[in-house]
Every structure is written in C-alpha cells, then in structure tokens.
Amino acid sequence: MSSIIKLEIQKKAFDKKGFSILHDFELEVQPGEKLSIIGESGVGKTSLLNIIGLLDTRYQGSYELFDSSVQGLSRDTLAKWRNQKIGFVLQESALIDSLTIEDNIKLPLMYANLERDPRAQEHFKRIVSKIGIESILKKKPLECSGGQRSRAVFARAVIMNPQIILSDEPTASLDPENKERIIDLLFEMNREFNTTVITVTHDLDVANRHERIIKLKRSE
C-alpha cells in the first residue's frame, strides 16, 4: 500500500538565527494509520504537525502528500487541501469567539462552497448529533464549557470528512470523561472512514492507544 505521507526534513530552522529544531527526520504514514508523536516541550512536535498540516512550508527537505509533492504547490492549493483533505483538532480555544458554535463548525463548508448543500447539511446534523452538541449550536464559545468547546473543535475538523486528522494536544485541558470522549471520536472516524489520525500529545496514556508512537528527541 502506498504511503499517504512521505516526509523528509533535512533542516527546519526555528528562528532567524537559524536555530534548528528538526533535522534529518523521515516519516512515512499509511492510510488509516493511527500515529502519535510525543516528546518533551520545545522538541518540535507542533512544528512537525504544522509541516504535515501544510501550515508551514519553510523547511529544507521533501514532502509527498497523497502521492503529490507539496513543494511547488500554490498557497491556494495548500489552502484547498487544508480545507478538504486535512482536519485540525486543536485545543478548545481554537474557535472564533464572535461566531456561534454552529457557524464555527460550518466554517470549512463556506470555503468549499457547500454551505447550502443538502448533503453537507445532513452530514453536519449527523456529526453534531453523534458528538452531542445540538444544545449549544446557537451559543457563543465563551458561553460553553471546555469539553463542549473541544467537541465543537472536533466537529469542525471532521465536517469535511478529511482523509487525515491532525490533533495537537486535543485533551490537554479536559477532564477524564471529556478526554475519553474526544479520543473515542477520533478513533471512530478512523474506523468508519479509514481516516489517518496523527496526534501530538504529552499524555502517554493517549499516545499508547495509537498504533505507532514516534518519540522526538533533542539532538545531542
């Protein structure tokens, strides 16, 4: 089976002084794989996730995603892929405070021009019902609890049925019950749609539930 992600980083400079955080790093991920990335703070976990998620293209190396080289793709194409093929599950605060939960979740639909598409609407209803956030759809993020906000972030990440879900410390500020719920939802997506899940976490308990763990180390 061909890899969905083939990444080779020779060097990723962190700042203008050229301080390098990722170098001589290689990663291959198969479709449907559950992968977690762990490591101490400042080792470059989030930077790696940004590169995989097409948020950062400033590094030396090569990156093939869905059998296409990412280098040379226009910013518009990168944005389109982020919209349609990748879902980001970030911490609960990654919502726009001035929009309702519903509007926040539907944001990717707007960029895909699917806002009024009946199938997309149906999909939206299915997801919010599955995640159990129907009651907060008309609320603003600041009127919701941390768990509810995390679930809303998750709903936004999966609304486009992405092939890859990238999650960065998705459970960092959650209680055990909500933590369990988010992890279950992630893996359910993986089971149902063969979605690739890549999770950056500090939590070994969460990491151990993935098929493969990558530990990033500071170079000597």
Next chain:
Amino acid sequence: MRILHFFITRIFLKRWILVLGMILLLFLANYLSFSATRSIISTAQGYQEIETFNREGNYIANLNPESEADFDRIDIKETRKLYEYLNNNHTYALQADGFTTSLENEHDMEVSFNYINEEAYQLNQFKLAQGDQLNFDYQFKQDDIPVLIGGGLASTYPVGSKIEITDPVTQQAVDLRVQGVLEKNTHRSNFYAPNSKNYYNFSVIVPVNEPFIQSAGLDLHLNGLMDIVLLDSTKEEATKLNEQIQNNLGLDFNFFSQQENFNYFEDYYVSSLKMISAITLVLLVVIVCLATWNTLISVRLMIKDFTVNLLVGLSYSKLRTIFYSYFAILFSINLVILFAITAFNRYGFWMRKDSIFATYGVFGLISMDWIAFLGVLLIDVIIGVMIVELALKKIKGIPISVGVLQ
C-alpha cells in the same frame, strides 16, 4: 462574495469602532486630497486663461497694492479723458464683470452684466452652445445691442429675442438682442487669483465700443481699468499711460510685461502650489500613519479570526482579495460622502441664488470636481495598497498555529 460578506458582517463589523475609525481617517485623507487637487486644477485652468493675454508686447494692469487709492474724489470727466487717451494711443483689451441687475428668469437668479471690448473678445472667444459670435459695430442708442447670454437664461431669452432693460452702467434704457448662448459653465478666472472664477451661466455679455464706453458711468471706467491689458505696446508707453492715470485719477498702476508676469507667476503660483502640495503630503502621511496604526490594531485584535479561517481553508490570496474588497468598500463609502458634500455645496449656490457660482454638471458636479475625484481615487489606490500589504505582512508574520490559540 459570500466569504467577503461573512468577513464584513461577522468579523470586521463586530468591532465597528475600528471600522468607523478607519472610515473617518480615510475620509479626512480623501477630503484633503480632493481640496488640494481641485485647488491645483482650478489654478492651472486659470493660468491657461491668463496665458492668452500674457503675450509679448502685452502689459497687464494691476493697481499697486501699496499705493493709496481714493476713489471718491475721481470724477467721470477725468475717466472719460483717460479713455479718450487710451483710444487715441493704445490698443487695449477691456473686460469688466459683476454689474448685477434684476432680469426676470426661470430660476429667479440675479443677472450679472459683463462688458467686453472687441480686443479682449478676440483674444479669448467664448464657445457658444447656440447662435453667433458677437459683433461690435452697432450704433449705440440707435441699434439693438447684440449680446451673449449664459445657459441659465437661454430658455427665458432664446436666440433672437429682445431684452428691454436699463443698462446698469450707462443707466440708459437699451434694447439688447440675444445673438448667442454661451456654453454651460463658461467662466473667467481672475488675473491674479486664478483659482477663483466667475461663472457666466446667468450673465449677459455686452460688447462695448468707444461710444458705449464714453456713455458709461464711473463704475465701468474704473472697473475696466483694473484688469486692462495693453496690446502690442512698450514699457515706455505703459509708463506714460500710468503717468496719465496718476495725473488724472491719482491712482498708481503697475503694468506688468510678459516676463514680469512670468516671474510673478513663478514666484506666486508655483510657490503657492508647492506649499499646497507640501501641506497635503505631510497631512496625508500623518493620516496614513494613523490609518496604518488602526489597521495593525485591528489585525492584533482579529488575528484569531483570521488564522482560524486560514486553518480551515482560506488562502492568503483570498484573504488579500477580501482586504482589498473591504478597503474598496470603505473608500467607496467615503467617495459617496465626499460626492454628496460637493454636490450639496454646488447646489447651495443655486439655493442662495449666488448666480456667479451657480454651475451645471453631471449630478451637480462640474468637470473640475470629477477630475479631482479621479485624483482622489488614485491616491486612495496608493493608500489602499500600502495598508493592505502591511496588514497582510503582519498576518503572515504570525504562524497560524499560534494565531488560532491566541
């Protein structure tokens, strides 16, 4: 369009104070550039008109501002004598504006009579919308006087019609025959204040010949003298004339040659225009700095909104388009306000029956206003590009993953 609508209603307008602040700053920039551009255009227009008189051998009169003039002691006999001298020894262009009188017309405007001799008329012939050019060989007191009228009087007094009136300068009953209708917004700029103009939309242009001048009152004699232009003359002749004026009327005139006028224009107009441009530039820079500050603050407060959208599929190029469209809307709002104010000011002259400033134009604005609007548009484009590019540079400088968690 939907994305733009979303950004405007759900992101920008949520912080309406910043939007309002930006509109106010951009309005100040627009108003300032509009005033400056219009001043420059108006001066340039006036200068072009003056150039038709400022030729080699021509001497333009100007009452010496440092001399003491006592108009009350001047007698009509002396001015008649002076015009006799002028007729015998000089060719001169005479034009005197602003003798108002009441003459019935559909807009109830006060009508101003403007007198012009053949030499002045030949130098600067008016463009006509209807009828024929003026002729000056009529017999005063016997023939009807052929006149040109402004566009605002054309419907009341069509070409060929007769106007019976007491002439304001001769105080005699005269019959005027409408020979032609001036093009709308025909105007004359003042010689030494070229940005101020008298519009002839409610004027009657009366051709004057020697008998007419001799029959005219003191007002026309003195008024005509103020802007008189000696044609094909010499400095000596001009000096002699000045002596005559001094002896007869006690007034001291300067007669400036072409070179002297050029020097004066160079000193006065160019330095004034340079000053206007410098003031405008400095103020524009200050306003643009404030607008940039306002934009950077907006970016700082809205960075999460921008980056979350970038995260879920908005591209930087789309964001750039959104910013340009947003600023285009802000500039359009300002241009509409500026347009309304300008149109209202122009309309105000009609309301106040201020006939020498009442003008015709598309939506009430005359060509000078429209050109100034084009200038403003150009400046807006420059300001817009600067602000948007700076804002995008700032947004791009903040990593998306940092921005979303702000």
Next chain:
Amino acid sequence: MKYSLFRFNDVFEASAIYLFCFVSNLILMYVQTVDLEGSFILMSFIESIVDYQLIISILLTFIMMIFHYQFLNRRKTEISCRILVGDTKQKVIRRYMLNSLAILGFSFLLSLSLNFYLDLNVTSNLYLVLLFIVYILISAGQVKRE
C-alpha cells in the same frame, strides 16, 4: 506601574495620540490668525480646511476612542488574572481612570507650551480635554475580564 494596566508603550502611545489631537487643533486655530492675504491661492486652500476646524478636531479625537477600545480588549486576560489574585474590578476601573486622566493631564500640560509659543489662548484645547474625559468615562464601563 505595578498596579497599572498601562505599560510604557501604552503610555507613550496614548500621550502621542493626545498630543496629536491637541497640536492639530492648535495648528488649525493658528493658521486662522496668520495673514495670508498675499497668497490668495494658499489662503483659499487653507480656508477649505480650517472652515471645518471644529469637525476635524472632533473627528480626530475618535482615534483616542479606538485606543481605549483596543487597549481594554487586549487587557481582558490581565484584568481576569488580577481579579483572580485578589484585586477587585472596582479598583481596576478606578486605577484605569486615574492613569488615563494622568496621561491626559500630562499631555495637555505639554501642549500648553505650544499654546504659549503660538500665542494662542490656553483654553483653546479645553473642549478636547472635556471630550477625552467623556471617552475615559465611557471606556471605564468597558473594563471587563475575559
């Protein structure tokens, strides 16, 4: 400064805005006293601006409103933290008002030197001071925590 929401940059920014408003108002007043009879073109251009002196000066003060708005928005987290560690909202508001008034007073006093230099009445900027006090009062109502 320990208890204040204002950092040096904020004080500098606020003073600069106050001074900008005062100085522009004074310049607009001053050019009305300058004899420009010798230059009709320049005079009519400047008249087209100074005729609206009051409106322009008041419009410019709106920049200060923007300052208060963005400042308090950026300080929401800090206000929350202060309240968490034992401060009260009332005290924060009181200190915010006092600090703002002090910056306003300092800028006004500084602008007086231009009044003297241009030989203008010292009360020329007073109406702006009143307006700025109103802005401070309005913005004090916006002191909120996250």
